[in-house]
Amino acid sequence: MTPRLTLLTDFGTRDGYVGAMKGVIASISPGVALDDISHAVEPGDVRGASLALERYWDRYPSGTVHLVVVDPGVGTERKALAVEADRRLLVLPDNGVVTRVIDSADRWRAVSLEREEFWADHPSSTFHGRDLFAPVAARLAAGLALERLGPSVRDPVRLPPLPAPLATGDGAIEGRVIGIDRFGNLSTNLPAEELGGWEWVEVAGRRIPRAETYGRVGPGELLTLVSSDGRVEVAVRGGSAAQALSAAVGTPVRVLSDRSRASPGPRR
C-alpha cells in the first residue's frame, strides 16, 4: 500500500521551500503519495493551523502521516514532536498546533524528535521543515517506529483553551467568533448539540434566525445553523456574514431561545 503524507505550512509555494520539503520526502520514501492541504496559513498562525488540522486529520485513513510546519519558534528551544493519535501520525513543532487533535483523540502518545540520525545531515537552524520535520515524517511513512525517534513527551504545549460559552442572566448563552472562512462564514466556540432549543443568535445588535440550511432563507439573508464541525455558525446565503456584520475573531455571539428574556435587537 502506498503510504500517504499530507502537508500544511505557512510557507507559501512561490519560494520553493515546500518543493524542497517534498523532494526530501520523496528521496526517503519514494512511493509516497503527497497531498497538499495548504501552504497559505497566515505566517505564524498556530491557532489557524490548529483549526484547519482539526478538520482533516481523522478524515484520512489510519497510517496517514500529517506534517504541519507552522513554526514561529524555529531556532528557539521549542521541541519538535511526532504524535500518534487514533492510528494517524503527526509531525509538528511543539507549539500548540496539535492541541485539538489530542483533545479529541481516544488515544495518543508523543515523542520528542531528539534522535539526530533521523534528521538531515548538517541541519540548518532556520529551516527545520526541510531538515528535521520532512525527513522524520518521510521515515514514519516508510515504516519507522515512533518510539525510535526520541523520548516520550507527556505534556505537549497546548493552546490556551477557547473561552467557555457563558450563561448570561437573561437565559442567553454568550460565545465568540473563533474563525472566519473564505466565504465569510463565522465559526463560534458554541457546540450546537449542547445548546438544546436555540432559535436565534444575536451578533452586533442583529437578531439572526436559525435555519436548517441556506435554502431556507432568501439570497443575501443572514441565518444561523449548525456548521459542518458541529458548532453554531453564522452565514449569509450567497454572501459574507463577516462583511454583513463587520464581525472578526472575538466578536460576541449570543444564542437565544424563546425562553431567553433577552430583548431582541432590531429585526431585519
Place this chain on the structure above:
Amino acid sequence: MTPRLTLLTDFGTRDGYVGAMKGVIASISPGVALDDISHAVEPGDVRGASLALERYWDRYPSGTVHLVVVDPGVGTERKALAVEADRRLLVLPDNGVVTRVIDSADRWRAVSLEREEFWADHPSSTFHGRDLFAPVAARLAAGLALERLGPSVRDPVRLPPLPAPLATGDGAIEGRVIGIDRFGNLSTNLPAEELGGWEWVEVAGRRIPRAETYGRVGPGELLTLVSSDGRVEVAVRGGSAAQALSAAVGTPVRVLSDRSRASPGPRR
C-alpha cells in the same frame, strides 16, 4: 492501474475543508492519485469554474474522475450529479458547471445522486463537498457503476448560452470578452475557425492587428491571435491586455477583415 481524481473548488485551502475532502476520498479509495486543479475559483463563480473545466476535463485519460465543488446552492433543492462524458466521470452540483462538458462531448449520461448509502453517514447540510460529492467521487474512482448512484437525469441545468457573435451591418462581427486569465489575456466568444479571413479586432476604440504568435509584435504591443482554446484572443506581449484596454468580462470585441467597411479606430 491507479485511479486518478481531480479537484476543482472555490474553498481556498487555508481552512482545511479541501483537506477534509481529500481525507474522505483517501479513506474510501486508498490508492487514488489526487490532482489539484484549483481551489482559487472565485466564491460561487459557476461560469468561471465551467470555463476552467472545459480546458482540462478531456485532456485527462479515460476513467479519470473530475470532482467540482463550486456550489453556491448547497442547502437548497439543487440536485447533485454524476456524469459520464466521453469515458471521463464528473461529480458536481447541478448548477450549470457541467454545461461546456456536455455541449462538447460526443456521448454523455447523467444521474442524480439520491442513493444515500453512498454518502457519508449523517451528512451535514452545509458541506456536501465532504459528505456527498467526495464519497461518491471516491466510490466511482474505486469502480462503482454510475447507474447505481441514482436515477437518470436528462436535462441537467445549463448556463445561459454565451451571446452569439453578431454580424454587424458594416461587415464586422461583434463578440464579447468572456474571460480574463492571470496574464490579462482576453478570451472571447468568437470561434476563430468560423471567422475566415479576419485581420484586426477593435476593442475600446483601439484597432489591434492579428499575429500568429506573440513574437510577431514588439514587447508591450497589443495583438490578436487564436487562443489555445481555438477562440479569438486579445493579448499584450509581456503585459496585460485587460489593463492596457481597461477591458472586463462583457467588453465588446469587433472582428474586422479588409472587407469590413468599419471605420478603423485610431491606429497605434
Place this chain on the structure above:
Amino acid sequence: MTPRLTLLTDFGTRDGYVGAMKGVIASISPGVALDDISHAVEPGDVRGASLALERYWDRYPSGTVHLVVVDPGVGTERKALAVEADRRLLVLPDNGVVTRVIDSADRWRAVSLEREEFWADHPSSTFHGRDLFAPVAARLAAGLALERLGPSVRDPVRLPPLPAPLATGDGAIEGRVIGIDRFGNLSTNLPAEELGGWEWVEVAGRRIPRAETYGRVGPGELLTLVSSDGRVEVAVRGGSAAQALSAAVGTPVRVLSDRSRASPGPRR
C-alpha cells in the same frame, strides 16, 4: 517505481491551464506522481523561478522530472530545452531559468526540443506548456531517452550573473538583497562560508548583529544569520525584515567584522 514529476509555473491555477498540463501528462504517463511546486510565480519572473528551482531540484531523487513553465518568450524564437543534471531531468524554456542548476551541477547536458513527434498534435502557438513541455516531460518520465528529443545545446541562455560581493576600502564586504521570501526574510548574494568572521551587517543605516538562530534575539528584533541556502540572510524574529528595513531586491547589505573600520550605523 512510480516516476515523479514536479511542476513550477506562473499560470495561477484558477483558469484551468495547469489542469490541462496535468491531464496531458497523465494521459502519456498514467502512473506518474505529480507534485506541485508552485503556480504562483510572478508572471514572467524568470529570476524568481530560477531561485525557487535552485532550492528543490536536487532535493528530489535521481530520475525525477522537473517541469518549469515560466515562459514570457512563448511564441518567439526562444528554444525549448530538456536538461539532464546530476541524474535529474528538467524541461523548460531556454530563457535562463536553468542557470543555477547548471552552475551547481557536477555534470549536465541539454537538448533542444525540436523533434515534433514528441509534442502534441497541432500545437498552439501560445500554450507550449500544454502542447510541448508537458508531453515531452511526460515522455521523459515514461522512460524516453533525452537524446531522442533533439540536437545538443552547449550554451543554454544564462541569466546575467548576480553582482559579485564587493570588498570596500574600509574592510567591509558589500552585497545585495536578491530575494525576499513570504516571511519578509532577505536573501543576499553573500555566500556565508566565504566571509570568515563576520559579526554584523548594515542595511539601510541599521547595524544588525549576527546570531546562530532566531532564538538568540528577542521577538521583533533584527538579526543576520546563515540562511538555509548557505547565504547571509537578514530576518526579524517573528516579523518581516523587508518591512522593518523598507528593503527591496537590490538593497545593499554590508557585512562587517570587528576588523572593519566602517562607522557603525545607529544601534537599536
